[in-house]
Amino acid sequence: MSETRQVPVADGLFTWPSDQPRLIGARCAACGLVGFPAGPACQRCGGTEFTETLLPDRGTLWTFTTQDFRPPSPPYDGSDTAGTFRPYALGYVELDGQVMVEARLTEPDPAWLAIGQPMRLAIVPYSVLADGTEVMTFAFEPAVTREEA
Amino acid sequence: MEAVIIGVGLHPFGRFPGKSAMDMAADAVRAALDDAGVSWPRVQAGFVGSLEVYNPDAIVGRLGLTGVPLRGVFNGCATAGTALSMAARVIETGEHDLTIAIGMDKHPRGAFAADPSVAGLPSWYGQTGMFLTTHFFGMKINRYMHDHGITHETLAHVAAKNFRNASANDKAWRRTPLSVEEILASPVLNYPLRQFMYCGPDEGAAAVVLCRADQAHKYAGRPVRVRACALRSRRIGAFEVQSPSLPAGEQAPSPTVDASREAYEIAGIGPQEVAVAQLQDTDAGSEIIHMAENGLCKDGEQERMIADGETEIGGRLPVNTDGGLIGNGEPIGASGLRQVHELVLQLRGTAGARQVPGEPAVGYAHLYGAPGVSAVTILSR
Numbered sequence: 001m002s003e004t005r006q007v008p009v010a011d012g013l014f015t016w017p018s019d020q021p022r023l024i025g026a027r028c029a030a031c032g033l034v035g036f037p038a039g040p041a042c043q044r045c046g047g048t049e050f051t052e053t054l055l056p057d058r059g060t061l062w063t064f065t066t067q068d069f070r071p072p073s074p075p076y077d078g079s080d081t082a083g084t085f086r087p088y089a090l091g092y093v094e095l096d097g098q099v100m101v102e103a104r105l106t107e108p109d110p111a112w113l114a115i116g117q118p119m120r121l122a123i124v125p126y127s128v129l130a131d132g133t134e135v136m137t138f139a140f141e142p143a144v145t146r147e148e149a
Numbered sequence: 150m151e152a153v154i155i156g157v158g159l160h161p162f163g164r165f166p167g168k169s170a171m172d173m174a175a176d177a178v179r180a181a182l183d184d185a186g187v188s189w190p191r192v193q194a195g196f197v198g199s200l201e202v203y204n205p206d207a208i209v210g211r212l213g214l215t216g217v218p219l220r221g222v223f224n225g226c227a228t229a230g231t232a233l234s235m236a237a238r239v240i241e242t243g244e245h246d247l248t249i250a251i252g253m254d255k256h257p258r259g260a261f262a263a264d265p266s267v268a269g270l271p272s273w274y275g276q277t278g279m280f281l282t283t284h285f286f287g288m289k290i291n292r293y294m295h296d297h298g299i300t301h302e303t304l305a306h307v308a309a310k311n312f313r314n315a316s317a318n319d320k321a322w323r324r325t326p327l328s329v330e331e332i333l334a335s336p337v338l339n340y341p342l343r344q345f346m347y348c349g350p351d352e353g354a355a356a357v358v359l360c361r362a363d364q365a366h367k368y369a370g371r372p373v374r375v376r377a378c379a380l381r382s383r384r385i386g387a388f389e390v391q392s393p394s395l396p397a398g399e400q401a402p403s404p405t406v407d408a409s410r411e412a413y414e415i416a417g418i419g420p421q422e423v424a425v426a427q428l429q430d431t432d433a434g435s436e437i438i439h440m441a442e443n444g445l446c447k448d449g450e451q452e453r454m455i456a457d458g459e460t461e462i463g464g465r466l467p468v469n470t471d472g473g474l475i476g477n478g479e480p481i482g483a484s485g486l487r488q489v490h491e492l493v494l495q496l497r498g499t500a501g502a503r504q505v506p507g508e509p510a511v512g513y514a515h516l517y518g519a520p521g522v523s524a525v526t527i528l529s530r
Contacts, residue, residue, distance in 0.1 A: 037393060063295075068338050090279060115291070
């Protein structure tokens with residue numbers, strides 16, 4: 001039985017495949033600000049030299065919202081249609097006081113999300129290509145999922 | 150030399166099949182010139198903004214080819230703030246005596262769709278469904294409600310007020326009043342924001358004619374003084390739209406706060422003197438947040454103010470008296486000049502059924518949009 005082929009949506013976003021994937025951030029060589037994704041310029045000082053830094057894979061939810069209709073496509077390229085689209089949530093997750101990262105959340109229901117909630121990184125498929133290949137992106141899931149709760 | 154507004158013109162906002170943005174703008178310019186009592190050849194310079202029209206300065210072909218320098222400007226949702234600011238500035242510097250600011254747009258239906266590269270962002274941000282400015286509005290008000298005790302009902306009250314104000318405005322788009330219950334029953338688009346809490350992109354145009362204050366007596370009507378124009382972009386640490394990441398533990402205020410403070414300082418006018426305000430209400434939550442960011446109340450005070458009707462026409466601080474963006478929609482290039490049009494009517498005392506009582510003396514207009522830019526204009530009698 002063959003495994004489903006998976007590809008990342010872009011290179012350089014997260015370490016993967018990996019048992020413990022991490023987001024790949026960048027620390028500005030001039031001012032030390034940590035940003036994500038890497039480059040092309042530091043948001044604080046405009047610096048263009050960075051050292052790669054792997055971001056913590058756990059954090060807390062700073063805020064969130066939901067996407068309840070299929071986004072305009074392009075640029076969205078999920079393989080769903082207006083009929084099969086399933087709402088998802090997004091939020092900012094504060095990673096260990098270093099940086100807040102905007103990400104999709106695996107839990108779509110606001111009733112199961114709360115500001116301040118502990119979250120952990122997950123690499124998830126958001127689209128399937130015609131040949132069955134899954135396109136993977138980064139997301140955060142509640143540290144205690146609905147099933148575990 | 151101070152600049153004053155002597156004429157305003159507004160093409161209705163809404164949907165106008167078969168009518169181009171430029172034709173709408175030409176109508177708005179003619180209305181503004183008539184209002185001022187001047188002819189197009191007298192206009193010495195102008196500034197024109199649009200998202201959809203590639204060459205909005207081609208409007209000279211509709212108005213008369215006089216050789217007038219007409220410069221295109223663009224700052225997203227704050228475009229009209231820049232057009233008015235520049236039109237006033239070239240009078241203040243003494244370069245010109247009579248100028249015009251023009252805005253026009255004609256957007257297709259539905260949410261704005263663009264490639265992330267237009268905002269300098271990577272492709273995956275759009276591919277994975279993250280490049281929607283509405284996410285920012287949902288996330289910002291969700292956090293604000295958590296921090297400052299604003300309720301879902303208060304969001305609905307703001308939208309209901311703006312639809313009600315629009316129903317008294319024959320140039321508004323959404324003129325059917327909606328109840329708080331109807332608004333709370335509409336589908337969630339971006340939690341906690343629902344369909345009837347959002348403005349939509351639409352069509353329309355507006356124009357404003359300005360002159361030197363010492364020449365205002367030559368023109369028809371009561372002049373309105375341009376007391377301050379300010380525009381600021383985001384600072385590091387501000388919670389801002391279209392940000393794949395933000396620094397943790399390094400917080401700065403919104404560019405609205407910066408632009409507002411600068412405008413009050415230039416005008417020598419304090420927030421307590423504002424008698425009528427037009428605030429960027431991309432959604433009901435934005436209006437609530439912008440009340441505080443513009444210094445018009447403290448964070449959290451909105452819950453009581455809105456319950457007490459203080460932001461209604463006839464309240465202590467009327468906000469979005471013409472229906473705002475929720476009632477008028479947002480043709481991006483024209484939206485801020487629609488705000489100025491409304492303030493001029495209010496300060497002249499000619500706003501009809503929606504006139505703020507008590508002869509308001511100071512009007513305040515605020516714009517905010519991607520990629521984190523805010524413009525504030527303060528007008529007075």
